[in-house]
Amino acid sequence: TSEIAKLDPTDYVGFTFFVGCMAMMAASAFFFLSLSQFDKKWRTSVLVSGLITFIAAVHYFYMRDYWTSFQESPTFFRYVDWVLTVPLMCVEFYLILKVVGATKTLLWKMIIFSLIMLVTGYFGEAVFPGQAALWGFISGLAYFYIVYEIWLGSAKKLATTAGGDILKSHKILCWFVLVGWAIYPLGYMLGTDGWYTSILGSGSVDVAYNIADAINKIGFGLVIYALAVKSQKA
Amino acid sequence: TSEIAKLDPTDYVGFTFFVGCMAMMAASAFFFLSLSQFDKKWRTSVLVSGLITFIAAVHYFYMRDYWTSFQESPTFFRYVDWVLTVPLMCVEFYLILKVVGATKTLLWKMIIFSLIMLVTGYFGEAVFPGQAALWGFISGLAYFYIVYEIWLGSAKKLATTAGGDILKSHKILCWFVLVGWAIYPLGYMLGTDGWYTSILGSGSVDVAYNIADAINKIGFGLVIYALAVKSQKA
Numbered sequence: 148t149s150e151i152a153k154l155d156p157t158d159y160v161g162f163t164f165f166v167g168c169m170a171m172m173a174a175s176a177f178f179f180l181s182l183s184q185f186d187k188k189w190r191t192s193v194l195v196s197g198l199i200t201f202i203a204a205v206h207y208f209y210m211r212d213y214w215t216s217f218q219e220s221p222t223f224f225r226y227v228d229w230v231l232t233v234p235l236m237c238v239e240f241y242l243i244l245k246v247v248g249a250t251k252t253l254l255w256k257m258i259i260f261s262l263i264m265l266v267t268g269y270f271g272e273a274v275f276p277g278q279a280a281l282w283g284f285i286s287g288l289a290y291f292y293i294v295y296e297i298w299l300g301s302a303k304k305l306a307t308t309a310g311g312d313i314l315k316s317h318k319i320l321c322w323f324v325l326v327g328w329a330i331y332p333l334g335y336m337l338g339t340d341g342w343y344t345s346i347l348g349s350g351s352v353d354v355a356y357n358i359a360d361a362i363n364k365i366g367f368g369l370v371i372y373a374l375a376v377k378s379q380k381a
Numbered sequence: 382t383s384e385i386a387k388l389d390p391t392d393y394v395g396f397t398f399f400v401g402c403m404a405m406m407a408a409s410a411f412f413f414l415s416l417s418q419f420d421k422k423w424r425t426s427v428l429v430s431g432l433i434t435f436i437a438a439v440h441y442f443y444m445r446d447y448w449t450s451f452q453e454s455p456t457f458f459r460y461v462d463w464v465l466t467v468p469l470m471c472v473e474f475y476l477i478l479k480v481v482g483a484t485k486t487l488l489w490k491m492i493i494f495s496l497i498m499l500v501t502g503y504f505g506e507a508v509f510p511g512q513a514a515l516w517g518f519i520s521g522l523a524y525f526y527i528v529y530e531i532w533l534g535s536a537k538k539l540a541t542t543a544g545g546d547i548l549k550s551h552k553i554l555c556w557f558v559l560v561g562w563a564i565y566p567l568g569y570m571l572g573t574d575g576w577y578t579s580i581l582g583s584g585s586v587d588v589a590y591n592i593a594d595a596i597n598k599i600g601f602g603l604v605i606y607a608l609a610v611k612s613q614k615a
């Protein structure tokens with residue numbers, strides 16, 4: 148048997164897995180190799196951006212192979228990835244607001260809510276698909292708490308205190324969470340049997356998740372990167 | 382046959398192996414890539430933190446695959462990992478106390494007792510499971526000697542002499558050893574046949590060990606990292 152699989156040219160889901168995998172690898176190389184150009188204060192944030200895409204790159208390798216082998220959603224690996232990368236995105240919010248006094252309490256609150264969001268989402272998607280609506284609802288509540296915290300809660304206040312480029316970047320990241328992250332619950336609904344699978348076919352959930360991941364992981368990291376570049380000049 | 386395994390979505394033990402594996406990889410990347418920001422005095426400590434998580438990352442790869450293939454505790458690899466990482470954690474205690482005159486004798490004493498703890502623990506867990514209580518008891522004695530040494534013995538005295546951030550970090554590390562390490566003997570008891578396996582099912586020992594490893598290896602490393610960051614500023 149050969150090492151490399153023969154792919155169907157119309158396997159668009161597989162195509163996005165391959166593109167996603169390499170995009171994450173390239174983004175990691177970009178973030179890691181640019182580290183030395185920043186001063187210490189910003190290096191940690193850019194390093195964490197790199198960790199997020201690096202973790203994703205590894206899981207995209209698994210997911211890509213899983214998809215090519217079984218033509219099935221690699222939900223397990225998807226959530227292993229998210230359980231690590233979403234908390235790290237909370238760390239990014241914390242890191243850029245640390246200069247104006249963000250507390251560990253804020254960080255832990257965001258991490259805990261993001262874990263609630265993911266664990267309940269996993270239950271609805273993989274363990275109790277019959278109760279997808281219920282689990283999705285609980286997950287959504289936790290998601291909205293995070294949205295609230297950064298748009299209107301204490302994270303917002305800290306960003307306003309900081310002002311300038313930090314405030315601007317915080318705002319962009321807030322939009323990522325409100326719009327970019329909202330693709331995931333859409334994907335979840337597309338993937339729930341009997342909701343829309345008849346219209347779009349299975350696999351559409353993966354296309355949605357793959358696009359969302361590229362936007363959120365790489366885009367999010369680039370916002371941090373741009374902030375670091377700007378602060379360097381000032 | 383395919384390279385990638387099909388995982389049962391309710392295989393939570395497997396889930397913690399996958400998360401653990403990637404968390405250790407990411408932590409290693411974090412410690413290694415942050416090295417250049419520290420001055421020489423602190424670089425060795427952070428480097429050792431990275432070695433601990435890196436060694437763990439490799440063994441988590443083995444353990445993960447072992448678990449997916451056999452649905453059995455990878456006790457062999459577990460102890461191969463510990464036999465390397467636990468002595469390195471003793472080295473961390475030594476390194477931060479070296480500035481105030483920690484001796485190699487202290488280091489060797491801690492290493493030897495940690496090896497006694499692990500070798501006897503391995504006998505009880507893998508070689509003579511019928512005498513799990515006896516071997517666990519001897520292992521526990523060695524464990525308590527280490528606890529004594531850092532909480533009340535000569536390591537404690539050195540930390541007090543050092544004072545300041547070093548004392549504070551030493552104290553946090555002491556708590557890791559007293560509380561975080563205590564999860565391992567709990568896991569040992571959960572895994573011993575006929576003690577609690579009937580209640581929790583096998584595999585629970587691995588969940589306990591995986592959580593403990595994440596706390597102790599990554600958390601421990603982050604304490605050292607934070608100490609290095611603080612000393613940098615001062």
Ligand SMILES: CC1=C(/C=C/C(C)=C/C=C/C(C)=C/C=O)C(C)(C)CCC1
Pocket residue numbers: 229232233236264265267268269282283284286287290328329331332335360363364
């Ligand atoms: C609200 C909601 C969900 C939200 C998921 C999100 C918001 C995931 C974000 C992932 C990110 C940002 C990964 C990139 O690094 C689920 C779990 C699909 C379940 C349905 C309800």
Ligand SMILES: CC1=C(/C=C/C(C)=C/C=C/C(C)=C/C=O)C(C)(C)CCC1
Pocket residue numbers: 463466467470498499501502503517518520521524562563565566569594597598
């Ligand atoms: C006391 C005791 C044990 C203690 C194990 C410990 C304390 C392991 C620590 C491992 C670490 C810290 C690894 C992380 O790097 C055993 C061997 C389970 C056997 C039962 C009695």
